[in-house]
Amino acid sequence: MKAAVLSQYGDASNFEIKDVKIPEIEEGQILVRSFASSVNPVDTLVRKGKLKLLTGLFGEHIIGSDFAGVVSASSSSRFKPGDEVYGFKNAAAGHAYAEYVVVDEDNAAIKPSNLSFAESASLPLVALTAYQGLTREGKLQAGQHVLINGCTGGVGCMAVQIAKKLRATVTGTCKSAHTLLARELGCDFVIDYEREEIPADGRYDLMLDLAAQLTLSDIEKSLKPEGVLVTTKPPSDGVGEVLSSAIDLLKARMRMYMVDPLTADLDVLRSWVEACDVRPVIMKSFPLELTGEAHAMLEDESVAGKVVIEI
Numbered sequence: 001m002k003a004a005v006l007s008q009y010g011d012a013s014n015f016e017i018k019d020v021k022i023p024e025i026e027e028g029q030i031l032v033r034s035f036a037s038s039v040n041p042v043d044t045l046v047r048k049g050k051l052k053l054l055t056g057l058f059g060e061h062i063i064g065s066d067f068a069g070v071v072s073a074s075s076s077s078r079f080k081p082g083d084e085v086y087g088f089k090n091a092a093a094g095h096a097y098a099e100y101v102v103v104d105e106d107n108a109a110i111k112p113s114n115l116s117f118a119e120s121a122s123l124p125l126v127a128l129t130a131y132q133g134l135t136r137e138g139k140l141q142a143g144q145h146v147l148i149n150g151c152t153g154g155v156g157c158m159a160v161q162i163a164k165k166l167r168a169t170v171t172g173t174c175k176s177a178h179t180l181l182a183r184e185l186g187c188d189f190v191i192d193y194e195r196e197e198i199p200a201d202g203r204y205d206l207m208l209d210l211a212a213q214l215t216l217s218d219i220e221k222s223l224k225p226e227g228v229l230v231t232t233k234p235p236s237d238g239v240g241e242v243l244s245s246a247i248d249l250l251k252a253r254m255r256m257y258m259v260d261p262l263t264a265d266l267d268v269l270r271s272w273v274e275a276c277d278v279r280p281v282i283m284k285s286f287p288l289e290l291t292g293e294a295h296a297m298l299e300d301e302s303v304a305g306k307v308v309i310e311i
């Protein structure tokens, strides 16, 4: 099969298209003929070798998380050959930038019937990050006010739509160039972070920080007394504030989490996509042969939505 192979960690230009052996499945796994993947910030970290204690020190690597394709072989009672599926693999396990991907049955679901494979592959990691952050960690309720910091990135585009689906009031932050998209996605209020501050009047029940640009004192001033900060990365603070961050964690007002590739959550997402409550936002698609350019785009340009890789 064809795969984008990294002969060594490092620059985005290190990807090479090679013919490699189709991987074999074990009990509880499926082999997916994948037609698309996408680029997530974590994939760029894996490419640079920042997670090599998890991804392996030596040898060639096939990386990538999201996939969407057709089951070609199955050792799972949940899926049969011919099923159209989507999902994501833990970024450390990788192997999604390839024609065939081995997936645990718990990390896949039937893909939305109204989306192409490319559109479907743009969703899993970012949409589940948004969904799990807002619901499992943030316990967002209808009528509450949520601030989404970084509302037009991969996760942000999903978080705005999911928060509106959950009938929350949504404020999103983004740069000037993305404010129109933020409104189109459903933000009730948009803060252009290049010109405006986040109101320091304790109005938010939940702050979902996707940019790690807030300081803990900003957060303290903007959250309601019982409000919660949920973050995908630690806030950008110095040593003293990291200490107070630990105290906040103990007070359970701040939660940092890792996304989990769960079938049940992918099923919820599919139902919302099929009901047209949530839609993919794709900035650009690249063929597998240009995987390096796809990575460079996410790293070097101010991307709104997702960069997709078609296989």
Ligand SMILES: NC(=O)c1ccc[n+]([C@@H]2O[C@H](COP(=O)([O-])OP(=O)(O)OC[C@H]3O[C@@H](n4cnc5c(N)ncnc54)[C@H](OP(=O)(O)O)[C@@H]3O)[C@@H](O)[C@H]2O)c1
Pocket (backbone or CB within 6 Å): 040, 041, 042, 125, 126, 129, 149, 150, 151, 152, 153, 154, 155, 156, 173, 174, 175, 176, 178, 193, 210, 211, 213, 231, 232, 233, 257, 258, 259, 302, 303, 304, 305
């Ligand atoms: N813990 C987990 O399991 C998990 C899962 C997924 C992602 N993540 C992490 O979550 C973060 C977001 O992921 P992503 O896929 O959405 O990344 P992304 O597509 O690169 O988006 C980054 C977002 O940050 C915004 N941003 C940058 N500077 C900002 C500032 N000063 N104020 C407010 N917003 C700012 C960008 O907005 P503009 O383009 O408008 O500047 C953009 O919306 C990444 O760090 C990623 O590694 C963690």
